Amino acid sequence: GQQVMQIPQYQHVQEGEDFTTxxxxxxxxxxxxxxxxxxxxxxxxxxxxxxxxxxKKQKRLTFQFGEAKKNSSLHITATQTTDVGTYFCAGPTSGxxxxxxxxxxxxxxxx
Amino acid sequence: xxxxxxxxxxxxxRRGQEAxxxxxxxxxxxxxxxxxxxxxxxxxxxxxLQKENIIDESGMPKERFSAEFPKEGPSILRIQQVVRGDSxxxxxxxxxxxxxxxxxxxxxxxxxxxx
Numbered sequence: 001g002q003q004v005m006q007i008p009q010y011q012h013v014q015e016g017e018d019f020t021t022x023x024x025x026x027x028x029x030x031x032x033x034x035x036x037x038x039x040x041x042x043x044x045x046x047x048x049x050x051x052x053x054x055x056k057k058q059k060r061l062t063f064q065f066g067e068a069k070k071n072s073s074l075h076i077t078a079t080q081t082t083d084v085g086t087y088f089c090a091g092p093t094s095g096x097x098x099x100x101x102x103x104x105x106x107x108x109x110x111x
Numbered sequence: 112x113x114x115x116x117x118x119x120x121x122x123x124x125r126r127g128q129e130a131x132x133x134x135x136x137x138x139x140x141x142x143x144x145x146x147x148x149x150x151x152x153x154x155x156x157x158x159x160l161q162k163e164n165i166i167d168e169s170g171m172p173k174e175r176f177s178a179e180f181p182k183e184g185p186s187i188l189r190i191q192q193v194v195r196g197d198s199x200x201x202x203x204x205x206x207x208x209x210x211x212x213x214x215x216x217x218x219x220x221x222x223x224x225x226x
Contacts, residue, residue: 033214042202043154045214088153098144098167099215101154 002027002093006102014110019076021105023089030092032065032072033099038085046074046087079109113138115205115218116185123224130190130197132221136205143186144215145171145178148200160186193225 003026013019023032031050035043047056049065049072056063062075072089089102116135124130136143141162146154156170160180171178175193180186190197200222204215 035217042217042220043204043215044217048214090154096167096169098156098159098170100156101146104153 002100004089004091004100004102006087006089006105008105009103010106010108012108012110013079015081016078019079019083019107021074021087021089021107023072023074023102025070025091025100027094028069030069030094032069033090034063034072034074035088035090035101036085037088037104041085043088076107079107081109081111083107084109115203115216117203117218117221119221120219121222121224123226124193125226126194127192130193130223130225132188132190132201132203132223133185134188134203134205134218135185136203137207137216140205140207140216142206142208143180144204144206145186145188146202146204148202148220150199154202157188190223193223195225198223198225 006023031048033048034046036046037043047063052069053067054065060077064073074087076083086104086106088104090099092099115137118133122130143160145157147157148154158171158178159167162180163182175191177189200220202217202220204217206213206215
């Protein structure tokens with residue numbers, strides 16, 4: 001079945017360092033969404049990418065959708081302690097309305 | 112506009128009891144998804160419902176689990192005869208439309224502990 005993998009699984013960075021998480025799908029995606037989940041919290045929608053090669057920015061966050069629409073990345077510039085949490089990508093399964101969530105990348109930022 | 116509401120936030124059940132989890136979607140949303148999250152793991156899709164309809168239940172175990180979304184009232188995820196392996200966080204999310212391009216709004220979750 002369709003799988004969505006993310007690497008790395010964990011990342012510890014010093015405050016101020018950059019961070020990148022990569023999302024890879026086994027199948028082509030019509031769109032991809034990114035969510036953030038703080039420790040003990042619930043997932044919160046960050047952004048959606050639809051077009052091949054699309055790049056979107058939100059302040060220090062840069063999201064990219066691959067040309068083949070099978071991979072995506074989230075890059076955070078100059079991390080802050082408020083960036084702590086787990087970042088998930090999610091894509092719809094082909095022919096259905098359900099989303100497959102990636103395995104997630106847990107980010108810890110050391111002050 | 113109130114967000115997605117879930118209750119209870121924490122639920123403790125003994126093995127063999129029933130767990131009933133409730134989810135009220137955002138106002139105007141008629142589509143609800145249920146997910147299960149084990150500690151340190153990702154979100155696993157369980158079921159997708161519209162009002163009075165189960166659209167996709169392919170992620171839900173065939174036995175002991177059921178879900179409904181009646182015309183009036185919240186969506187309910189029911190787990191009968193709970194076992195320790197059912198301990199997890201259960202999140203529901205709502206969406207305004209069937210189109211998967213819409214974002215999902217998640218509730219705060221119900222943390223189920225089976226003793």
